[in-house]
Amino acid sequence: MVVLTGKSVFNDVCMGKLSFYKRNERVIKRYKVEDTEAETKRFESAKASAIEQLGGLYQKALQDVGEANAAIFEIHQMMLEDLDYCESIINIITSQQVNAEYAVGVTADNFSAMFEAMDDAYMQGRAADVRDVSERLIAVLSGQDVDQKTYNEPVIIAADDLVPSETIQLDKSKVLGFAMQFGSANSHTAILARSMGIPAVIGLGEDFLESFDGQEAIIDGFTGTVYIEPDEKTKREMEQKKKEVEQKKELLSKLKGKENITLDGRKVNIFANIGNPSDVGSVLTNDAGGIGLFRSEFLYLENEDFPTEEQQFLAYKQVAETMAGKKVIIRTLDIGADKQAEYFHLDKEENPALGYRAIRICLTRTEIFKTQLRALYRAAVFGNISIMFPMITSVEEIKNINKIVAEVKNELEQEGIPYKKEVETGIMIETPAAALVSDELAKEVDFFSVGTNDLTQYTLAIDRQNQKLEPFYNPHHKAILKLIKMAADNAHKEGKWIGICGELGADTSLTEEFLRIGIDELSVSPSMILELRKKVRELKID
Template identity: 80%
Template structure:
């Protein structure tokens, strides 16, 4: 038996044979051309054909994995029109008098290396997108066959990593799980695994060898382990755990439509976190009582330019209407730190987590902020929307926000555009500063929501993106828990409610402690709603 260890991106167990993803690589030859105009036309023709193929893939992905995951193929279509990318290819053809295939290959290598070298994890992920788009062009230019993986049986897919066009063409009914040499929690493989609800382990490195193709394997997504040709004892243990996992899922389904209430009658709201409007279906499917965190920055991350007021209004309105009166808390733009957007043209910072981000951008680039607030106040007419502001460190910031809100309302009134006058507003408690002055902040807002990811990072002075510091990172640190309790006490002293929307909200080992602190709401990933509900209903706060 061989045991490999990596990082899990979805907690579950699967068993089956390994199937290494097989690709048909395009062979690129360099040769001189006399007619560069004709070669550029070849490139333009391939580009148009590629866009049509991507549109077909988008439609297939829409049916298979939903709008959010299908959107990558719209982004790929835009990448084919990217001026820098296209100009690089055309310049190489003209200046070197070479064939289009070679120009695409060189450009792909240059752009992939550029993205891969960036510090930001999101931008590093774009390297795979450039590679995918370029490989599509090369296949068209060389008349190569598409390397679609034909799966005859249910298998565990293994690869270095998979790009979007590869994942979408897999027969989802035949995929038991994924094991990858590389990848990240934000890779397309990880996203697909979570949407499909199957185990996936990334970062196995060179230990995952192609010679394992066809071998029987157990993928333990709970502990990030892969057992290749497991012995009888391991097989028996994992079979038992898989059966328990299946039984647990079935039992959790019985909790739908049940109240989020403890044995002693204490009620709590269990909400869900989402990234965009297409996630609402999963929220309703898992019976969340509302949305505790709508990360509005994904509207910006998925766009090639600033999303317009109408784009944002449509997205917020859709979510509000679909939630049919249930609370929808929308966090304003939280760009910066590990979430960068090219068109914002943010300067490179030595320590971006402590830099120009979130509300600091909004308060200094007010037109961007006003556009979002206009869309939010207009959409609030169509449902129960609340607005939440991130990275607050002072009362002065909250007062400055209120001035801008008043300006936005006055503008909408003057223009005769319908909007909701009284929208509940709150702030994220995610800096030690906001905790220490939470007694003053509670007088200014309607609610608090604790962002435990950043609060832990700033309290412990540990960059949560730095893997070397994982042994020192302790989300259960007493200092963090004491800060949450302090914020809760100060909120309640002013008659305001407080929730948790960070990762700790789904940590069922802390649920009872949070309830004892007086936390009123927990917002978790949709897939964890029923799990947290089960834990809440087991607790008796009188004991």
């Protein structure tokens, strides 16, 4: 028996044969072309086909893993349209009189090396994306299908790492789990694995050999351990553990319809995070009390142009009506950073996470903001909609938002269009600045919702996608908890409520701490609702 330990991505147990993901080795030949203009056109045609393929992957990912995780394929489409990337390929074709496949291969190597040499971890991560889109482009140029693996039986997929396009094309019914040599817990692939609910372990290292292909294995996603050719004792222990996991899932299902009340009578709202109207079914199935975060940017990322007021109105109205009076908190668009829509024509930034994004776009391009606000206030007539603004850092921003809201209401009134006059509004606490001035902000809004992902990143000055920094990335850091407590205290002083909608909301090791701090609502992925309910019902806070 071989025992290897890595980092867990999803807590579950699976057993089956290892199947190493085998990629077709493509040998790119260099040959001279006489008609470089025709070769350039061949490249442009292949690029259009690759973009179309990525559009299909985006639609498939929307169904499988939701809008937020599907966005990577839109980023890949934009990479293929990148002027520097395309100009490099065309320049190599024309100046060296070579075939497009070779030009793409050289450009991919050059751009990947450039990204890997950068200090910024986000940009380093783009090296894998460049290789992924370039491989797709070369496959189209060569008249080959992009690898789509099929399996006759359910297996544990093993690899060095998987790029998003490889992961999303897998037949999920044939995947028992993932075991990876490398990878980051915050990589796109790890996020996809969590979203699909597939047990996964990454970072097993070079001792995880391809010679293990076809051997029996067990993944213990709780400990991050992979057992290869396990002995009988280990098999029995893991079978018992898997049985206990299944029993736990069954017990959780019995919590449907129960209240989220601690042993000493403290009630907590447990809501769901969604990124698309199609996610509402999962919200209702898992018995969430409402929607604590509806990421509205899906409407912008799905479109080739700015979504109209009517498009937005119908989407918000659908969710509000389906939730039948339960609270639906819709966050205004959070475009920018890693969520790009080409038609916004945003400049490239050295540090996009700290750049022109979210409310900063809305307050400077008010025509976009007004269109969304009109749709939101109109849709609020049909249900219990609240509006939440992201990336707030000052009271001045809230006052500017309120001026625009007043203008929108006045316009709707003048046009005789029905809208809800009083809509609950709140802000995301996801910057240290917002937490530090939360006493002033609480006077201006109806509620706070803590975005712990960005709050942790900005407070610790750590890029959470940088694998090298994982030993330093501590979402339980006292500074984070102190900032959350400060915001909670200031909200309650003004009689306002506060929730958490970031990933920490689902961290049951912190649930008791959050309730002691005074958090009133926790919003998590739909699959975590019942587990969080169970935890709350076991606690005694006073």
